[in-house]
Amino acid sequence: MENASNQRNSGDSLMRRPTVQPTGREVTFGEDELIVSKTDLAGVVTYANDVFLRVSGYSEVEIIGKPHNIIRHPDMPRTVFKLLWDTIQSGEEIFAYVVNLAKNGDHYWVFAHVTPSVDAHGAVVGYHSSRRVPYPDALPKVRALYKTLCDIERSQPDPRSALEAGTRAVHETLAAKRCDYSQFVFSLSERTAMDLSV
C-alpha cells in the first residue's frame, strides 16, 4: 500500500493533470443522482459512471486509466486529500466536501463518500467513491474552511511543511469543536442529521 501511494505521488500530478483553466462557472447534477468512480490502489480511475462522465465532460476513454486528480480543482486544499488518503489507506471510510473541475473548466461541488474495496479475503483491492449533491447549508462553511487551509498551505515555503501546517490547522479546528473529523463533517449540515430522524 505504501508503494501504491508512492506511485500515486510520483509523477502523476505533473504528468497527468491537464491544464484546464477554471471558468468560475458552477454546474450541478440531480439530487437523486450519484456520481460514482472506482480506482485501483494508486488512485487510477478504473470506472466512472454515466453521471460522472456527463458532469465532468470527459468520455469514458478519456478518464479510465487516468489518475483521479484529472478533475482536481485548484481551490481544494492538499490537506484534505492527504486526510482522504490517510483515512482510506487505514481501512476507514471518509466523507468530504469536494469541488471538482470539469473538462471545460466549469466546477461542481460534491459531498463525497470514499471507501476501500475489499475482496473476499478482506484485502483492499481498490477504492470507491460515490458523490451526492452537497447540502447547501454546509457549503459556505466549507468554502471558508478550504480558503483558510489554502492560505495556510501557500504561506509555507515547501509542500511538506504546507501539509503539516494544514493538518495542524484541521486538528486545531476539531479540538476546538471537541469532535473528530467524521462528526465534524456531519455537523456541517442540518440535513445530514435530518436523515437520521425521517
Added chain:
Amino acid sequence: MSTPDLTPVDATGSTDTVTLSRADLQRITDACDRAAAGEFEARIVGLASHPSLSGLARSINQLLDLSDAFVREAAAAMRQCGSDRFHRPVLLRGMPGAFRHSARTINQAGRKMRQSSESLSYVATLAAENATNVSSVAAACEELNASGTEIARQAQDSSKQGHEVVETVGAAEGAVRQLSDAAEKVGRIIRVITTIAEQTHMLALNATIEAARAGEAGRGFAVVAREVKELSRNAAEATDQIVKQVERMHANVDEVVGHIKSVDAAVEHMAQSASAISQSVSEQVAATREISANIASVTQNSQQVSRSIGSVKGSDGTESAA
C-alpha cells in the same frame, strides 16, 4: 465472429435487430454473475459508446452502483453505531425505492440504539453514584459499629461501677446502723445514771432531814447534804441534755439511713439501665454488622452492573469489531 441476435421491442412496438460480440456478452454476463455472488466490484466498461449496448451497460452499472453504494453505507453506518457513534446516518440522497426504505429502517434502528446507549449511560452514571453512596453508607456503618462497641463497653463499665457503688453504700449503711446501736447503748447507760441521780437526790433529802434533827451538831452535815442535792440536780440536768442529744442522733441516723436507701435504689436503677443500654447497643452492633454485610453485597452488585454496562458500551469498541 459469430454474433448472437437479440430482438428487443422498443417503445413503438417495432422490432429491430441488435448485434453484439460474444466477448461483450461474456463481459455483461460476468459482471452480473459476480453481482449475483454478492460482489459489486465489477462494472461494464468500454460499452459507453456502443451503438446498441450502451443503455444496457448503463442500466446494469447503475444497478451495481446503487447496490455497491448502499452496502458500503449501510455497513459503515452500522459499524459506527456499534462503536457507540450515532452521528452518521445512511444518507438518503441518491438512494431510491427499496434502498431508501432500507436506509430509513437502518437510520431508525440507529436512533433506537442511540436512545438505548444514552439510557445505558444514564444507568451507568446512576450505578456509579450508587456505588459511591453505598460505600459512604458502608463507612457510616463502620463508624456506627465502632461507636456502638464503645458505648457498649462504657455501659458495661458503668454497670460494673454501679454495682461497686451499691456495695459501698451497703457498707455505709452498716456503719451508720452500728452508730445507731452505739447511741442506743449510750441511752441505756444514761437511764442508769438518771436512776442513780434520782436515788442520790432522795438520799440527799433524807440526809438534810436527819441533819436538821441533829441540830447544831448536824449543821456541817446539812451543808454537805445540800451540796450533794445540788450535784444530783446538775447530774439530772446533764443526763436530760444527753438524752435529748441521743434522741436527735437517732433521728439523724434514721434520716441518713433513709438517704442511703434511696441512693442505693437510684444506683441499682442506674446499674440496670446501664446493662439494658449495653444489651441494646450490642443488638444494634449486630444489626449494623448485618447491614454492613448487605451493603458489601450491594456494592458488589453495583460494581457488577457498572462492569456489565462497561462491557456493553465497550469504549474500546471491541464488541463492535465483530
